[in-house]
Amino acid sequence: xxxxxxxxxxxxxxxxxxxxxxxxxxxxxxxxxxxxxxxxxxxxxxxxxxxxxxxxxxxxxxxxxxxxxxxxxxxxxxxxxxxxxxxxxxxxxxxxxxxxxxxxxxxxxxxx
Numbered sequence: 240x241x242x243x244x245x246x247x248x249x250x251x252x253x254x255x256x257x258x259x260x261x262x263x264x265x266x267x268x269x270x271x272x273x274x275x276x277x278x279x280x281x282x283x284x285x286x287x288x289x290x291x292x293x294x295x296x297x298x299x300x301x302x303x304x305x306x307x308x309x310x311x312x313x314x315x316x317x318x319x320x321x322x323x324x325x326x327x328x329x330x331x332x333x334x335x336x337x338x339x340x341x342x343x344x345x346x347x348x349x350x351x
Contacts, residue, residue, distance in 0.1 A: 242295040243272050246302045249293040251283065259283050261293070262311055265304050277308035280315060 243249075247263045251274075261283040265273040272290055276283030285308065300314045 243290050245304050246300045248296045248298040250296065251292060252294050253292040256283050262300065264306055275308055275311060277312055280312060
């Protein structure tokens with residue numbers, strides 16, 4: 240069993256989409272796989288990706304080879320509902336943004 244199999248959920252480790260989740264749709268060869276987000280859900284377009292640039296997770300969904308984005312959206316929606324039931328609500332909250340710094344007293348703001 241290889242880590243990069245069809246239906247495996249991964250996290251992109253490198254590139255402009257780094258940190259985003261994707262699904263392996265097809266295994267092209269030992270170095271490349273076809274992944275999709277889908278773009279509407281995670282922001283990852285359907286494209287070829289180097290397996291060294293992906294970090295596989297333990298999660299896997301049952302899809303056919305070359306499944307469409309619509310099919311994957313349906314399955315991920317069901318899987319997301321199950322995962323949310325397991326996670327506590329506090330883990331889903333985003334951290335609050337820090338307030339902006341105030342300018343120092345008596346100094347004019349720098350202009351370029």
